[in-house]
Amino acid sequence: MPDYTKYSLEELHDAYSVVDKEKYPQNYQSIINEISLREKECESLYLSAVTALEQDGDQVKARQLFQKVVNKFPRTENAKNAKKFLKGDLKNLNTDTELGEYINSMKLEFSGSTREYFRIWIVNLCLSLLTLGIYSAWAKVRKKRYIYSHLTLDETPFQYLGLPIPILRGRIIAAIVFLIYFSSDNLFPAALPYVFAAGLLVAPWVFVQSVAFNARYTAFRNMTFRFNASHLDAFKVLSAWGIIPAIIIGTIFAWWGSYWIAALVYIPASFLFPGWLKEIKKLIVTKTSFGGISGEFKATGGDFFGIYLVVGLTVFFIGLCVAFSVFVVTKITSLENVKNMAYVITAISYMGYLLAYAYIQANITNTVWNKINIGPVSFHCTLKTTELAKIYITNVLGIICTAGILIPWAVIRTLKYRIDNTQIQCNGELNAFLAQESKGVHATGSEITEFFDMDLSI
């Protein structure tokens, strides 16, 4: 006879619904006994939680007990009520207790202003140019400090701990790398495939260093984040088990022969692309830790694929419309008008790109963050494509019309929108996070990715 004491309440209910009462009367009896035992347990646990809350006024203990009810006896009526309380349904609480430390939502605010940031940006830009770029490391620290110190969570600002000298060293090395790439691209094209191959090997290292540097030098309440992935992990994910390098090298050396074979390779590859992106983000989240607790990532490849599919289909459809209209215009009028249409088409493509980018950004960000949690902390993101697209378009117009002066304005307003639409919740105690040992991380990685504009953040 199975050991029913080891079954969870759900498993017991399942067993109860399939057991043959006539054939195995002993099992049947055991199951019934075990279920009634559990239900008594659940009831008494719930009762003690309510007592702690209403009679003792001990919020902490009540929360712990309610959480236990939810964990041990999910899907019961008691668990549902317990969840309601934990989510902050405050009907049962006395209003004169100190709610400040126990409220679920932690306010995330960005208090930076364009006026202040503009001054920082322009003065630092001027100094960077005058020093032919050497000061730029100090400029980066200064700008990051401004942004971080005006980003507050539960009234405490984040802290950027990066120092200029490591950043400067990193930038010098990045400049040398760029020089190598440049000379091989323009002077020694035969060497280019080997440069790329070397790049593929080095990329995981750059990736790990970059994310680790940014994590290590971000602090909240005197504790830093950490990124714990090994280079092997990064290599496995980035090169997708060798598929990505194979495709890239194949393209460079033109292995494909004909366009049909190339299509056979590229089309399945593009279907797998969203899944690959998901793996990268998953690597970042699950290996990032704060106070010893690592992130959890529940978004699936399907989530990513769905979003990219929408974009892909829309682009394809619009492309067809454009091709069709060009065809029609060529037939009806002359080639002349097609040349003029070229400018219109370019403008439309540019707008389309911005819209697609806004759509992807909004939806991926929402999906990913809604399914991330780190310990008791969870996130909720409500970005809208339309709003984001409006912001991007006005940013581009503003920057172009003012020859770049409005860049700080664009940065601040985009950031404000994102922060305003992000909420953070904590379903437990903050002291679940405990400080760990840490060691220094080299700055080069993060400088190289900034040089080549690779957005590796979530």
Add this chain to the structure above:
Amino acid sequence: MQGCLFDGKSPEAHKATLVIMGEKTILRGQEAERVYKRETLQVSPRTGNADRFIYFSDGIQFQCKDQEILDHLPQEFFSEGIVAWLENHVSVSIASILAVFCFLLIGYFYGIPALAERVAVKIPLETERTLGDHIHQWLDDNKILTTSEISSELQETIREEFSRTHKNLQLYPYMQLHFRKSELLGPNAIALPGGHIVITDQLIELAQSNNEIVAILAHEAGHVENRHSMRNILQSSIVTLAVASITADVSSMGMTMTGLPVLFLQSNYSREFEEAADDFAIHLLSQNNIPSTFLADILERIDAKYGEGRGNDFAFLSTHPITADRIDKMRRN
């Protein structure tokens, strides 16, 4: 002053008060009280009006509102004070805007071209050879350039004319003339890196005299002699880099920010090189007693037959100056 202290072991906030009494500072938390020497404190730099942190020697941090007195305590970074002072004065910002614009304009119109010119001279033409051969091979392989149908006598004549007029150029030994037929390029001549000069059959057929062909070749030779392809690569790369680093903050919008401005800036450089090549051609022709009107004539004919008569539309994105302007310049000389 009032604030919160963080012990660095867990992210919980503990209300605390900091009292400064001469050389001693007392940090009063909810449970305990600690005393620190004033000189061991470190205050984080001012950034706007954000809260600041005081770091203590035992790893504890104290967060409080930004206030005057914090500046009198030992600071974490000395230099930041100067920059912060600069940032706080509007006049500095305005001066910076002007300085940045001047710097960028001077850099673009004078600095970068001058730098590219000097560096290009130091890089021998041989290094471009591989690239040029590579491109030429590619054009041939992909049937953009096919075998010429110009008679070998005419080819010989043109080569002799070219040699006669160009043999005194410093980079003449590297210049290789190639005759090709090309549907895609129409009547055209291009200079590839490393000294290759390709001229199409359609151009030769359109020409009404050998002098016109020599004039076109002189323009292309100008590109080679003055190392335009190398200089263009250098200038474009520096411009791309500069735009990318200045707009790095808005990198969250992808390539949208860098694409258009870079294209615009690069086209301008291309146009400048084309003008320089025209000047070179006019000069070389006059040295050989060939009037530059020949160049004007052939350009006019090409434009009439194959040009689109766009006039002044979108000239700022074009790689060549407006044909009408070029022709005027040649006629004036």
